[in-house]
Amino acid sequence: MAWLSNPIAFTRGPVTFITTIIYLAIIVALIVVQTGVPSPPDTPTPIHGINLTEAWLDLQLLSGSHHPYNSHRNDAVHDWLLSRVESILKENHALSSTNSSSAYIFEDNLSNLTFSSERIPRAAGISVYFEGTNIIVYIPGTEDDKKQWWLAPNGKPSARNAVLVNAHYDSVSTGFGATDDGVGVVCVLQLARYFTTSGNQPKNGVVLLLNNGEEDFLNGANVFGQHPMSKLVSTFLNLEGAGAGGRAALFRSTDDAVTKAYAHSKYPFGSSTTADGFNRGLIRSQTDYVVFNGKLGYRGLDVAFIGPRARYHTDQDDSRHTGKGSLWHMLSTAVATTRALTAASLTTNLDPGHTPGSAALWFDVFGRAFAVLQAHTFFALAVALLVAGPIILFLTLVLLYRFDKFYFFSGSRAYHMADGDDNILLYGWRGFFRFPLILLVACATPIALALLLSKENQYIAHSSEWAVWSMMISSFVFVAWFLCRTADFARPSSLTRAYGLSWMWAGWWALLVAATVFEEHFHLIGTYFVLIYTASVFFATWFAYLELFSLPKKSTYCRGKVGEEHFSSRSRSTSRLRQDTPVSAPEDGGDEPEEDDDENEPTERSSLLRSRGRSTFKGYRPEEAEATPSIKTKEETSDHHHEEQEWSKSQWTWLWLLQMLLLIPINLIVVGQIGFLTTEGLHQTGQDGSSTFLVYIMIAASTILLCSPLVPILHRFTWQVPVFLLFVLIGTLIYNLTAFPFSPGNRVKLFFLQQVDLDAGNNSVSLQGVPGFVRQAIASIPSAAGQELQCNATGPGYNLERCSWSGLPPNVAKPNSATPLEKQYKSWLNFNVTRLNDSEENKARFVLYGRNTRACKLVFDSPISAFQVNGQAPRDKRFLPVPEAGSNEVRLWSRTWDRAWTVDVSWLNPEEDGPPKKSNETLTGKVICLWSDVNQVGLIPAFDEAKHFLPNWVAITKAEDGLVEGYKRFSF
Numbered sequence: 001m002a003w004l005s006n007p008i009a010f011t012r013g014p015v016t017f018i019t020t021i022i023y024l025a026i027i028v029a030l031i032v033v034q035t036g037v038p039s040p041p042d043t044p045t046p047i048h049g050i051n052l053t054e055a056w057l058d059l060q061l062l063s064g065s066h067h068p069y070n071s072h073r074n075d076a077v078h079d080w081l082l083s084r085v086e087s088i089l090k091e092n093h094a095l096s097s098t099n100s101s102s103a104y105i106f107e108d109n110l111s112n113l114t115f116s117s118e119r120i121p122r123a124a125g126i127s128v129y130f131e132g133t134n135i136i137v138y139i140p141g142t143e144d145d146k147k148q149w150w151l152a153p154n155g156k157p158s159a160r161n162a163v164l165v166n167a168h169y170d171s172v173s174t175g176f177g178a179t180d181d182g183v184g185v186v187c188v189l190q191l192a193r194y195f196t197t198s199g200n201q202p203k204n205g206v207v208l209l210l211n212n213g214e215e216d217f218l219n220g221a222n223v224f225g226q227h228p229m230s231k232l233v234s235t236f237l238n239l240e241g242a243g244a245g246g247r248a249a250l251f252r253s254t255d256d257a258v259t260k261a262y263a264h265s266k267y268p269f270g271s272s273t274t275a276d277g278f279n280r281g282l283i284r285s286q287t288d289y290v291v292f293n294g295k296l297g298y299r300g301l302d303v304a305f306i307g308p309r310a311r312y313h314t315d316q317d318d319s320r321h322t323g324k325g326s327l328w329h330m331l332s333t334a335v336a337t338t339r340a341l342t343a344a345s346l347t348t349n350l351d352p353g354h355t356p357g358s359a360a361l362w363f364d365v366f367g368r369a370f371a372v373l374q375a376h377t378f379f380a381l382a383v384a385l386l387v388a389g390p391i392i393l394f395l396t397l398v399l400l401y402r403f404d405k406f407y408f409f410s411g412s413r414a415y416h417m418a419d420g421d422d423n424i425l426l427y428g429w430r431g432f433f434r435f436p437l438i439l440l441v442a443c444a445t446p447i448a449l450a451l452l453l454s455k456e457n458q459y460i461a462h463s464s465e466w467a468v469w470s471m472m473i474s475s476f477v478f479v480a481w482f483l484c485r486t487a488d489f490a491r492p493s494s495l496t497r498a499y500g501l502s503w504m505w506a507g508w509w510a511l512l513v514a515a516t517v518f519e520e521h522f523h524l525i526g527t528y529f530v531l532i533y534t535a536s537v538f539f540a541t542w543f544a545y546l547e548l549f550s551l552p553k554k555s556t557y558c559r560g561k562v563g564e565e566h567f568s569s570r571s572r573s574t575s576r577l578r579q580d581t582p583v584s585a586p587e588d589g590g591d592e593p594e595e596d597d598d599e600n601e602p603t604e605r606s607s608l609l610r611s612r613g614r615s616t617f618k619g620y621r622p623e624e625a626e627a628t629p630s631i632k633t634k635e636e637t638s639d640h641h642h643e644e645q646e647w648s649k650s651q652w653t654w655l656w657l658l659q660m661l662l663l664i665p666i667n668l669i670v671v672g673q674i675g676f677l678t679t680e681g682l683h684q685t686g687q688d689g690s691s692t693f694l695v696y697i698m699i700a701a702s703t704i705l706l707c708s709p710l711v712p713i714l715h716r717f718t719w720q721v722p723v724f725l726l727f728v729l730i731g732t733l734i735y736n737l738t739a740f741p742f743s744p745g746n747r748v749k750l751f752f753l754q755q756v757d758l759d760a761g762n763n764s765v766s767l768q769g770v771p772g773f774v775r776q777a778i779a780s781i782p783s784a785a786g787q788e789l790q791c792n793a794t795g796p797g798y799n800l801e802r803c804s805w806s807g808l809p810p811n812v813a814k815p816n817s818a819t820p821l822e823k824q825y826k827s828w829l830n831f832n833v834t835r836l837n838d839s840e841e842n843k844a845r846f847v848l849y850g851r852n853t854r855a856c857k858l859v860f861d862s863p864i865s866a867f868q869v870n871g872q873a874p875r876d877k878r879f880l881p882v883p884e885a886g887s888n889e890v891r892l893w894s895r896t897w898d899r900a901w902t903v904d905v906s907w908l909n910p911e912e913d914g915p916p917k918k919s920n921e922t923l924t925g926k927v928i929c930l931w932s933d934v935n936q937v938g939l940i941p942a943f944d945e946a947k948h949f950l951p952n953w954v955a956i957t958k959a960e961d962g963l964v965e966g967y968k969r970f971s972f
Contacts, residue, residue, distance in 0.1 A: 833846050
C-alpha cells in the first residue's frame with residue numbers, strides 16, 4: 001500500500017487506522033475502569049494493621065439479615081458491633097481504662113434531638129424527634145488534648161483537629177445492607193484496628209462513628225451533633241453506598257485541601273461533575289454528608305458506591321453481589337484518605353454554613369491518577385485562555401497575511417498582462433461552511449434518537465445502557481462521515497481541517513465564557529472539562545494556522561501559475577507549427593536532429609527546472625522559480641489529494657497527527673470518564689421517577705463531545721469503519737426499540753407499602769413504579785387476582801403509578817393467635833388527644849402507644865407551628881424544630897420498644913388577608929405507627945407473597961419508612 005511509505009501522512013489509510021486505534025484503546029480502557037474493580041490482594045494483610053479476610057467475614061455476618069432501625073435485628077447488630085470494637089481494641093492492647101487512654105468507646109444511649117426539614121422551600125415540612133444508639137470510638141492523636149475533657153459538664157477540647165470517619169449500620173427494611181452501608185461499617189472496624197496498631201498512631205485524633213438511623217431521615221448523623229465528641233471534629237470522611245457494588249467514587253467534597261487527601265488513594269475514582277448533579281437532585285437520595293457539612297460545619301468528603309442502582313435497597317444488596325474487590329477498593333481508599341487527613345493541619349472556623357478553603361474540582365485518570373484543581377484557579381486559567389487565545393490566533397493570522405500566505409477566504413488574484421488581466425483562482429473559501437453544517441446534522445441524529453427512545457422504549461437504558469451508547473456513537477460517526485465524504489468529493493479543500501478547528505474554537509470559546517460565569521455565580525464545579533476541551537481545541541487550531549506557513553506565497557504561486565499558462569500557450573503554438581512543418585528522418589539512421597531548446601516541448605524526461613528556466617514572462621524571474629510548486633509524482637505527493645487546491649502541495653499535512661493527539665485523547669479521557677460515570681449513576685433512576693429523557697440526552701451530548709473532534713478529519717476515513725458502524729447502528733436501533741427493558745440482573749424496583757385502618761379493619765397493599773409495568777407485575781400476585789386495582793399517578797412530576805388492592809392482613813404486632821387479626825387491629829395503636837388551655841396559641845396533647853414498634857408519627861391535615869416531646873433534650877440552635885411554614889408531620893423514633901409518647905403540639909390558623917391568629921377550628925389528621933421487620937416469614941404476608949410471585953425482573957423496595965403503616969384518625 002502506498003501509505004506505508006509515509007505512515008503518518010494525511011491520507012485515508014493512516015488517518016483511519018491511527019484514529020480508530022486511539023478511540024478504541026481509550027474507550028475500552030474507560031469502560032474497563034468503569035465496570036470493573038481492582039483485584040483484591042492475595043495476602044490477607046495487604047496493609048500493616050489491616051486484615052482483609054477479617055473484614056470480608058465481618059461483612060458477611062453483618063449483611064446476613066435485614067436490620068432497619070425499627071427491627072429487633074437492629075439491636076442484635078448494635079450489640080455485635082460493640083463487641084467487635086471491644087475485641088479489636090483488646091487485641092491491640094488499646095482499650096482505655098481508668099488509668100490509661102489509648103482508645104475510648106462511647107455507647108451513646110442518651111442523646112436525642114428534635115430537628116426538621118422542608119420538603120419544598122416555603123412549604124410545610126417534616127419534624128423529627130429521634131433517640132440515638134450510635135457507637136463512637138475515639139483514638140487520640142499524638143498532638144491531642146490528653147485530658148478527658150468530655151467528662152466535665154460542658155467540657156470542650158483545647159483544639160478541634162480530629163478526623164471523623166462515618167458509616168451507618170442500619171439497613172433498609174428491604175435490603176441486606178452489604179454496600180449500603182455494610183462495607184463502610186467494616187471499613188470503620190478495620191480503621192479501628194489500623195490506628196491502634198503499633199506504629200500507626202495518628203498525629204491528630206480519629207473519631208470513628210457507627211451511626212444508627214441514616215435510612216430514615218439521616219437521624220443518626222443528626223443526633224451525633226449532641227455528643228461531646230462532635231466538638232472535637234474538624235474534618236470527616238463519609239463512607240456510603242448509593243448503589244450496590246462496583247467502585248467507590250468520590251462524588252462530593254467541601255474544598256481542595258481535603259480533596260488532596262483523597263488523592264493519596266491507590267485507586268482514585270470520581271469526578272466533581274457528579275457533585276453538581278447530586279446537589280441538584282438528579283439522584284433522589286441523600287447521605288450524612290449534608291448533615292456533617294451543612295449543619296455541623298465540618299469539612300470533608302463523600303465516598304460511595306454509585307451503581308448498579310437496580311440493586312440499591314433490594315435483596316440483591318448482599319455480599320454475593322458485592323465482592324471482595326469492592327470491599328478492597330473502599331477500604332484502601334479509607335485508609336489512605338484518613339491517614340492523610342490526620343497528618344494535615346486543617347483546623348479552621350467550623351461554624352455551620354462556613355466552608356473554609358477553596359472549592360475544588362477533580363477527576364481521576366483511568367482510576368490510577370487523580371487531578372485536583374482549586375475553583376479560583378479554574379477561573380484564572382479560564383479567563384487567561386479567553387483573553388490570550390484569541391490574541392495569539394489573531395497575531396498568527398496577521399503574520400500569515402504579512403508573509404502573503406493568508407489563503408483563508410482568498411477567492412482569486414488578478415494579474416495585469418500585456419494582453420489583459422489574468423485571474424488566478426485560489427478557491428480559499430472552499431470548505432468554510434462545511435464544518436457547522438455537517439456538525440449540525442450529525443448532532444441532530446443522536447438527539448433525535450434520544451427523543452425516539454424516550455417516547456418508544458424509555459426504560460431500555462435501565463438494562464442496556466451500552467447498547468444506547470453504541471447506537472449514539474455509531475449514528476454520529478456514520479452520518480458525519482457520509483456528509484464529509486460527500487462534501488470532499490464535490491468540493492475538496494486542503495483547508496477543511498483549519499476551517500473546522502476554527503469553528504470548534506469559536507464554539508468552545510463561547511462555552512468557556514458560559515462555564516466561567518456558571519462557576520463564579522452558581523458554583524458549578526463540574527465544568528472543568530470545558531476548560532480542558534477549549535485549551536486542546538486552541539492548540540489544535542493554532543497548529544492548523546502555523547501549518548499554513550509551509551505554503552508558498554500567494555504572489556509567488558500566482559506568478560508561477562501565470563507563467564505555466566503563458567508557457568502552455570506557447571507550447572500549443574509550437575506544436576501546431578510542427579504539425580504544419582514535416583521533419584525528415586536522418587539519412588544515416590542515427591539520432592534525430594537536435595532542435596532549438598526554446599522550441600523543445602517538455603516531456604516526462606525533461607528537466608522541470610530547465611523548463612521553468614526557459615519559461616519567462618514580464619514580472620516573473622527564474623530565480624523565484626524555486627518557490628514555485630513543482631509537479632510531483634504520486635509517491636512524492638502521497639499526503640496530498642490532487643483534487644485539492646494546487647497551492648497546498650507543499651503543506652505540512654503531517655501536523656494532523658499532532659493536532660489529533662492534542663485534541664482527541666485528552667478529551668476522550670476527560671469527557672468519556674464523565675459520560676460513563678454519569679451514565680452509571682443515572683441510567684437506572686427512571687424507576688425512581690427521574691426523567692429518562694435526561695439520561696438519553698446526556699448520552700447524546702457526551703457522544704457529540706466525544707466524536708466532534710473527528711469531523712475535521714473524517715473526509716480522510718476509508719469506508720470500512722463507517723459502514724461497520726452503520727450495521728451497528730441498525731442492529732442497536734432495532735434492539736433498543738424492541739427489547740424488554742428489564743432483566744433478572746437489572747430488575748425494576750417497585751415500592752411496597754401496606755396501610756391498615758386500625759379502626760375500620762381495612763387494609764390496602766400498594767406497589768408504586770413505572771406505569772404499565774406495575775400492573776403487569778401485580779397480575780402475577782394471587783391475592784390481587786379478580787380485584788379491581790385502584791391506580792393513580794404519583795411521584796415527582798406524577799410520572800410514576802401507584803396501584804393498590806385489598807391484600808393479605810399483616811401480623812406484625814405480636815397478636816393473640818386465638819383472636820382474628822381484624823379484631824385485634826385496635827389494640828395495635830392506642831392514643832388520646834386533649835386540647836390544652838392557652839390564651840396565646842392552640843395547643844393539644846397527644847399520648848400514643850404502639851405495640852412491637854419504636855416508630856410512630858403524627859400527620860396533620862394543616863401544619864403545626866411547634867411541638868414538644870416529653871423527655872426531649874434542650875433545643876440545639878443549629879437544628880430548627882419546625883420550618884417557618886410549619887410541619888405536616890412529626891416523626892417519633894425511640895431507642896426502646898413499646899414506647900408511650902407524650903407530644904404537645906401548637907398551631908395557628910392564618911386568615912387569608914391577615915396574620916396568623918388563634919382559632920377554635922377543628923384539628924384533623926392521623927396517628928400512625930410503623931412496622932418494618934421482614935426477617936421472619938409471615939409477619940407481613942402481603943410482602944412475602946409479592947416477593948415470591950412477582951416476575952424475576954422485579955425487585956421490591958420500601959416506599960416509606962415502614963413497610964406497614966397502621967393508622968387511626970383524629971379530629972377535635
